[in-house]
Amino acid sequence: MNSGILLVDKPQGITSHDVVSRVRRAAGTRKVGHAGTLDPLATGLLVLGLNSSTRLLTFLVGLDKTYEATIRLGVATTTDDSEGETTATHDASAVADEAIDAGVRALSGPISQVPTTVSAIKVNGRRAYDLAREGVEVELKARDVTISEFSVHDRRTAEVVDEAGRTVTVRDLDVRVRCSSGTYVRALARDLGAGLGVGGHLTALRRTTVGPFGVADAAVLEGIDVAPALLPPTAVAERLFPVWRMTADETVDLGHGKRVTVGIDDTAGPVAAVTPSGDLAGLVEVRRGQAVPIVNFPSDEVSA
Template identity: 35%
Template sequence: MARKRKFGRPIDGVILINKATGMTSNDVVQKVKRLFFASKAGHTGALDPLATGVLPICLGEATKFSQYLLDADKVYESTFCFGVATDTCDSDGQVIEQVDASALTQAQVEAALVQFRGNIEQVPPMYSALKKDGQPLYKLARAGIEVEREARKVTIHAFDILDFSAGAIAQAKVRIECTKGTYVRSLCDDLGRLLGFGAHVSSLKRVATGDFLLENAYSLAELTEERGEEKAEVLDHHLLATDAPVWRLPKITLDDDSGYYFGRGQAVMDKEVYHIGEEGDTVRVFRAAGDFLGLGEITDDGRVTPRRLVVR
């Protein structure tokens, strides 16, 4: 049987997308693949359809290092509405409770936020992509089934009010700096419960993923307009390097011979190792010509052994 022909070109790198509301993260991935005519692409941490903001998309060999962005800290700006609770904890859901929140003050919200800073545990919402016995929780929730979810440890580095509006439906615009796996909708729901009012998220924007900022991201509309009727290569200048997800890791440059053997999966000895790190450290490995070869680990005898290789 003939091998199925692979769609697209082997283009490598990272593109920062400013995701629009109403789209799933997978929608964005598929559109980026078509715009760049890429054979392989993947996102680095899903955003809810309601959410907007920075969504790094890895193309080609860069997908091998996407986990580093999945694990990176995130920064969000969100609007919490107090007085109305929904089944999804956001404005896309059905209203399940409504009370007058006119008595709520900014000072009360400020005081309550103290309990949500630092290391906390939160229970993921039913409307999430987490799985229970192989089934996404959101599918169970749509079927009216609620299951017990185990609390997860997350760290909230900062949780601050940017603006507050009192009223029957009080609103607080907040900024949250947090570790991976934090559910802003759960923070909102838990905060509302603590204050005695139902609450939901009416807007959510991710302004940073690790070192990647929203201000440097492109909308799909901008990229579509720029490409027009041209070939996909016209967009390549927007791509960050293949090693962008791991750029903070120490860099080691091998001579041509060592680079050759490293690229074929063999551990190599190099005098530069002793100046770069210690045993067990992960490093970015380059060939003298400038090619990124992948990630290596420093061993106890001063060698660099391959851990994740770029294939060319």
């Protein structure tokens, strides 16, 4: 198998592009892409596609994600995480648990969120983080996201020394966040701290799920053996979409671009078109009872 979806447990300290580069070398192919980046600070599930299965990545990017994270209350930074410079330090010892819980509830459900300044969002054709590094002031527009779960699982206090040499008490929160695509957990940390009046930033982040895929099933990057770790495109598509199991004649007709009547209801989203031999022929929409191709897989990978 030279095409499929690869789940990788990204280690801390490297970029998502670094992971792609290593997988390219290990798999012996240049055609490798990923469905959503993780910052160097973050660890956890990175979903990659190899060869023709990169065509599936578009449909994986928008899936909900789950994160385990640690938020430090009492310190604000330029990047909203521990890799940035400290901009303000406040003693957080007086912040009550009830206030924290209220702040978490206020940031749950459908919310409007301003992405962190050092993000990959493009501003006038350039990445926001590149502009920020050059000292250009970046103003990003708020976006609507959905926080399905924002829960606190542990609370600790710690002492840090601020820029003036004073020892102040901060509070660390271990949290779980389940959210829609496009959510910035760093921004949640920033906004929670701001709402409590003490500032906040992210000190650890781990992505544990992307849609139905979990980090427990991911391969370790060090010494990765790509082929046995690949998920077949059919198996991935069947977990994400309704399935149309074609006959041999339907497989041939669809491959020739003919209109094919489908015995399922019209759909607003993709349907996995699967051949009798179990190959993924492509993704289709069903309109007025007929299959309309969205994306096809190479004919040499598909057999009736």
